[in-house]
Structure formats: C-alpha cells, structure tokens
Amino acid sequence: MKGLSTLERVILETIGMESLTSEKILRDSGLHPNVCANLLQSLVMRGFLKTNGVIYQINKHISESIKEEVNSNDSKHAESLEMIEAILEIENNKLFRLQKIALDEKDLKIFHAMLLNLDSFLKEAHIKSSSMIAIKNRQVVFWGYASLEKLMNQLVVGGPR
Template sequence: MKGLSSLERIVLECLGKKSLSFEEIYSQSGLHENVCFNILQALIIRGVLSTSGQTYQINQNISPLMMEEINGIEAKQAESLELIEAVLEQKENRVFRFQKVAMDARDEKIFLAMLSNLDSFLQDAHKKAQNEVAVKDRKVVFWGVGEVHSLMNQVVAGR
C-alpha cells in the first residue's frame, strides 16, 4: 500500500475519532461531492475506513505496518511536498516568502527561539479551535531552516 494523498488525509482529519455521514464529511472537507465520494470508497477498499449504516469511521483494526505507511516519515514528507506545491501554485491570497539570510550566532539563537515560540503558538491555537473550525477552513503553515552547504550537498546527492 502506498501512503495517503493530502486529499485522503483531509477526509481522515474530518473523521478523527468520530463517525460522520457523507454530508458531514463533504461539508467539513470542502471537497467536490464526487471527489469526496471517490476518496471515501478508495479508503474503504484499502481498509482504512469502515461504515456503519450511513456513517463512516476510521477502521480501528489497522495493522501497525499500514499505520507506518500512513503516518511514517516518507508519507508525511510526501504530504508536505504536495501541500507546499499547492501553496506555490495558488493564484489568490498567496503568501509565501523565501530568502537566503546571513545570520551570526546570536541572531540564529534569537531566530530559533522565535521558531520555538511560533510552534507553541500554533499548537495552542490549533488545540483551542480544532473542534470549532472546519477542516476546509484551517490554514497550512510551513517554515524551515537549513544551511546552504548542507542543502546544496543534498541537492547534488538527489540527482
């Protein structure tokens, strides 16, 4: 089994630990009706979802191997790349900044502290609002930092 696409993950995020009807998943996800239906059917076939009457829920008997394929590092990297590409291709309300920055050791420590504060803020904000904000209305936020020489060596190794 391959990992999940970001669209499949959106459906799983809608469900969480709940059972929802098709209409609730469709409304929460913001997916087109036929796309939502096809994703639900694919997840059922793969054994990730089960149904009970008119509701869908995450299968509680997913094997550890399948869980690793769904939530492992490679799956999360693939989802991140898919979402970053979507942000870069976004036409409206696009906010993306990227730059190479020279920092001395002091500024790097300040920057890393700021990233830690941002991470705490985002975790708290999510925890506070996750039950009130539909999955389709949530924000995708990403950041990262790397040293130019390490990144360039990685680029060379990847080719």
C-alpha cells in the same frame, strides 16, 4: 500508491474519532462531492474506513503494516511536498517567502527562539480552536530553515545521508 494522498488524510482528519455521514464529511472537508465520494470509496476499499452505507468511521483495526506505511517519513514527506507544491501554484492570496538570509550567530539564536515561540503559539491556538473550526477552514502553516551548504550538498547527493 503507497501511503495516503493529502486529500485522503484530510478526510481521515475530518472524521477523527467520530462517526460521520458523507454529507457531514463533505461539508467539513470542503471537497467537491465527486472527489469526496471517490476518496471515501477508496479509503473503505483500502481498509482505512468502515461504513454501514450511511455512517463512516475510521477502522480501529487497521493492520500495523498499513499504519507504518501511512505514518512513515516517506509518506509524510510526500504529502508535505504535495501541499507546498499546491501553495506555490496558488496565484492569489498566499503568503510565501523563501530567502537566503545572512544571520550571524546571535541573530540565528534570536531567530530560532522566535520559531520556538511561534511553534508554541500555534500549538496553543490549535488546541483552543480545533473543535470549533472545520478542517476546510484551517490554515496550512509551514516553517523551517537549514544551512545553504547542507541544502546544496543534499541536492548533489540526491538521497538520504
């Protein structure tokens, strides 16, 4: 598999710049113990993590080609799709809206400005709370919009333009 799975990235984000035991990674990531163990093993074998058997840390000497692969648009695209698919499959306690909305030019500008405000609010909130809130307790937030005409053309073409 190319790139990282969503769960692998969660583990890497859990570890961050620190050196953590598997118990701490398990606690902060919220993953099932077997899943966490499998993923840690996989990440060590693929060279993303180093371990002495007790402590795990991110390998600072990952090759440039691997870094490019996991940070590529394709990889991030695939992870985004995984998460959105997972959100759609959750049955309870989720908020999801996808609608075709008629917006005149003025309202589109207002909406765009609201999204910029939202973006700013979320960035500040994250900076304020990231050291206090374990990764498993964070919220996955997504937003965006596009013209329906562009979307339809994209669906017909079925590839990058």
